[in-house]
Amino acid sequence: MRTDxxxxxxxxxxxxxLYLGGIAVCVLLIGIGxxxxxxxxxxxxxxxxxRQAERVRAECAERGALFVARIPGxxxxxxxxxDAWDVAPVLEVPLQRQALTMPMLEQASxxxxxxxxxxxxxxxxxxxxxxDPTQDTxxxxxxxxxxVALQFPLTRNxxxxxxxxxxxxxxLHWTALxxxxxxxxxxxxxxxxxxxxVDLYWFAEGPPWRLPDSFQDPRSLQWxxxxxxxxxxxxxxxxxxxxxLVAEGFGTLTVQPRAVATGRGVWSDGRWRVVxxxxxxxxxxxxxRFWLGGSGKVSAAVWDGSHGNVGGRKHYSNWVDFEVSP
Amino acid sequence: xxxxxNWQIGxxxxxxxDGPQPERQVAYVFDTNKCIECQTCTVxxxxxxxxxxxxxxxxWNNVETKPYGGYPLxxxxxxxxxxxxxxxxxxxxxxRTIFEQATGKDSDKQPPFGHRPAVEDYAAPNVGEDDITxxxxxxxxxxxxxPIWMFYLARICNHCDNPACLAACPRRAIYKRVxxxxxLVDQERCRGYQECVRACPYKKVFxxxxxxxxxxxxxxFPRVENGEVALCVQSCIGKIRMHGFLTTxxxxxxxxxxxxxxxIRRLALPLYPQYGTGPNVYYIPPIHVPTRFLEQLxxxxxxxxxxxxxxxxxxxxLLGCLLLFGATDRMITRFDVQxxxxxxxxxxxEEIARVPITEPSWVRDHYDEKYDAYRHNTT
Ligand code: SF4
Ligand code: SF4
Ligand code: SF4
Numbered sequence: 001m002r003t004d005x006x007x008x009x010x011x012x013x014x015x016x017x018l019y020l021g022g023i024a025v026c027v028l029l030i031g032i033g034x035x036x037x038x039x040x041x042x043x044x045x046x047x048x049x050x051r052q053a054e055r056v057r058a059e060c061a062e063r064g065a066l067f068v069a070r071i072p073g074x075x076x077x078x079x080x081x082x083d084a085w086d087v088a089p090v091l092e093v094p095l096q097r098q099a100l101t102m103p104m105l106e107q108a109s110x111x112x113x114x115x116x117x118x119x120x121x122x123x124x125x126x127x128x129x130x131x132d133p134t135q136d137t138x139x140x141x142x143x144x145x146x147x148v149a150l151q152f153p154l155t156r157n158x159x160x161x162x163x164x165x166x167x168x169x170x171x172l173h174w175t176a177l178x179x180x181x182x183x184x185x186x187x188x189x190x191x192x193x194x195x196x197x198v199d200l201y202w203f204a205e206g207p208p209w210r211l212p213d214s215f216q217d218p219r220s221l222q223w224x225x226x227x228x229x230x231x232x233x234x235x236x237x238x239x240x241x242x243x244x245l246v247a248e249g250f251g252t253l254t255v256q257p258r259a260v261a262t263g264r265g266v267w268s269d270g271r272w273r274v275v276x277x278x279x280x281x282x283x284x285x286x287x288x289r290f291w292l293g294g295s296g297k298v299s300a301a302v303w304d305g306s307h308g309n310v311g312g313r314k315h316y317s318n319w320v321d322f323e324v325s326p
Numbered sequence: 327x328x329x330x331x332n333w334q335i336g337x338x339x340x341x342x343x344d345g346p347q348p349e350r351q352v353a354y355v356f357d358t359n360k361c362i363e364c365q366t367c368t369v370x371x372x373x374x375x376x377x378x379x380x381x382x383x384x385x386w387n388n389v390e391t392k393p394y395g396g397y398p399l400x401x402x403x404x405x406x407x408x409x410x411x412x413x414x415x416x417x418x419x420x421x422r423t424i425f426e427q428a429t430g431k432d433s434d435k436q437p438p439f440g441h442r443p444a445v446e447d448y449a450a451p452n453v454g455e456d457d458i459t460x461x462x463x464x465x466x467x468x469x470x471x472x473p474i475w476m477f478y479l480a481r482i483c484n485h486c487d488n489p490a491c492l493a494a495c496p497r498r499a500i501y502k503r504v505x506x507x508x509x510l511v512d513q514e515r516c517r518g519y520q521e522c523v524r525a526c527p528y529k530k531v532f533x534x535x536x537x538x539x540x541x542x543x544x545x546x547f548p549r550v551e552n553g554e555v556a557l558c559v560q561s562c563i564g565k566i567r568m569h570g571f572l573t574t575x576x577x578x579x580x581x582x583x584x585x586x587x588x589x590i591r592r593l594a595l596p597l598y599p600q601y602g603t604g605p606n607v608y609y610i611p612p613i614h615v616p617t618r619f620l621e622q623l624x625x626x627x628x629x630x631x632x633x634x635x636x637x638x639x640x641x642x643x644l645l646g647c648l649l650l651f652g653a654t655d656r657m658i659t660r661f662d663v664q665x666x667x668x669x670x671x672x673x674x675x676e677e678i679a680r681v682p683i684t685e686p687s688w689v690r691d692h693y694d695e696k697y698d699a700y701r702h703n704t705t
């Protein structure tokens with residue numbers, strides 16, 4: 001490194017420093033100006049957006065559509081009891097018993113759901129809530145869990161009856177059982193039958209014979225055929241209470257291997273409140289795309305476990321329109 | 327709804343799924359007269375296939391005591407109560423099958439007609455069921471008829487011709503294999519709706535609480551593919567079981583043991599043919615049980631079957647065929663009775679069983695000179 005410099009060189013460099021300093025000051029001034037301008041611009045934009053949103057909201061209310069309000073940050077993506085939901089616009093959606101295809105639901109027990117949605121500009125969250133005096137969280141022989149699903153059309157004319165051939169729909173599905181799996185631990189035989197006793201499970205370490213801890217030896221998994229076959233329902237390592245599916249008609253429901261939706265459901269005071277949330281858009285062509293300022297269709301389905309609701313034995317709604325705040 | 331002919335009820339019937347007929351149909355004959363309810367079959371199946379977590383109360387093979395027993399509890403009487411008694415006009419079923427029940431307001435009345443057992447119904451197989459139908463009076467003895475009776479009924483999935491489980495599944499997750507008619511639940515596709523559990527009249531599809539989907543007897547298909555009989559058949563202590571194939575495309579063959587016993591001689595009968603599923607486990611009815619009871623279980627052929635069974639001693643071909651039960655671990659697809667022996671061959675034409683019609687017997691002297699010992703008859 002050179003340390004000795006001659007005076008003329010020093011002069012030259014001082015000049016250069018002054019010159020550069022001048023540029024820096026100019027850039028700074030321009031920058032400050034730009035920020036000011038930007039802030040001003042953003043504020044104007046926000047004002048006009050708020051005005052527009054207000055207009056859309058009013059229109060939605062008039063047409064019976066759901067307005068997806070925009071909130072600054074902190075989207076309650078996994079909290080169905082967040083204060084934000086208290087002020088979010090609500091659309092009441094009537095349900096009917098599924099009687100279009102076998103197996104049918106013969107007796108309706110849930111009349112309607114309340115639908116709400118919020119966006120923070122990059123993600124969207126829906127909250128569905130409905131009255132249900134019983135909290136049905138487990139499945140067993142002849143026993144079923146409560147659940148809810150939201151459906152979105154992936155093609156323009158997809159039918160609300162789970163789509164049709166080449167008319168795909170996407171479905172986000174939550175169940176009370178998966179919520180417990182995630183909140184507590186995988187709901188095992190012991191959780192259903194606390195007094196159960198077994199002598200052994202081949203190749204497993206126990207007691208307490210809990211999945212997955214006691215079943216580390218791969219040989220112990222050979223009787224868990226659903227799990228070995230890769231059936232997502234049999235995944236005792238489930239991390240999300242929500243699954244994403246696509247369908248093109250009754251009986252074609254297919255789980256999407258890559259899921260981005262999160263959410264959570266909470267039961268209190270005789271009411272389920274369930275949040276579904278996901279980014280507005282993803283790069284998966286089989287994911288529904290939401291647009292700021294855009295509109296779309298959504299429908300809901302509800303299962304009431306203690307009334308034998310399972311699969312096609314469910315309550316469903318027709319398509320309802322929604323509009324996302326600009 | 328499409329129609330198909332069901333030979334067990336002597337008429338065509340409605341069946342919602344218009345699937346192809348298999349190339350041949352896996353089938354079993356169980357001789358109820360020989361079953362000792364040792365449950366070796368149950369344990370063989372359970373140890374191999376259903377000893378996992380979530381399968382605690384699942385028995386693909388179970389043996390119950392009739393008239394009172396049943397697993398799951400009241401599996402048959404509950405459906406019979408709802409359906410009403412079967413009515414036969416000769417060999418033709420006059421009453422309606424489970425596929426022909428009217429669609430009603432009640433969800434249980436959507437075809438196929440069925441019911442869902444509760445958790446408790448699976449909890450205690452065989453408990454309290456080994457009772458006879460009355461008390462034996464002091465001094466009572468067997469006098470050629472049984473006023474008091476019971477018998478053992480071994481049960482597995484029937485791999486039905488018209489499976490109710492398959493017809494009920496809204497996802498078509500259940501399929502009947504074209505090569506052998508074995509009925510399977512696709513473990514990747516099932517979503518645990520339990521519609522099959524409700525629909526199967528024999529309650530041979532089970533809900534697994536850990537995998538959260540339905541499971542059923544797989545007919546030991548990996549063994550069948552190797553020409554071996556099912557584990558519950560191989561392990562049977564009483565040698566009450568024969569496992570083979572019925573001819574489905576073409577006439578029943580005299581030299582096919584299953585065709586011969588079931589279709590040609592009609593010695594073995596389907597269980598609850600009135601349900602209409604075309605079950606493929608065929609039972610030789612117990613000879614000591616009242617006909618009226620048995621006819622609800624096995625249909626109108628009971629008396630004829632019993633006559634055949636009683637006359638077996640003079641019916642060499644049929645007797646020879648029955649003697650092949652439990653004689654080999656492999657599936658006999660052709661048999662013959664030649665002189666004093668019954669012989670069984672497999673698909674490859676290899677001889678896999680040879681059984682004498684009369685077991686050789688030796689009468690030994692009371693006094694054994696070699697050992698300088700006296701023999702006593704201890705039986
Ligand atoms: S192993 Fe054979 S004899 Fe024993 S219970 Fe089973 S069917 Fe009956
Ligand atoms: S016995 Fe039941 S489970 Fe087996 S094929 Fe028939 S209907 Fe299906
Ligand atoms: S055929 Fe195999 S799977 Fe079915 S009951 Fe018998 S042993 Fe079990």
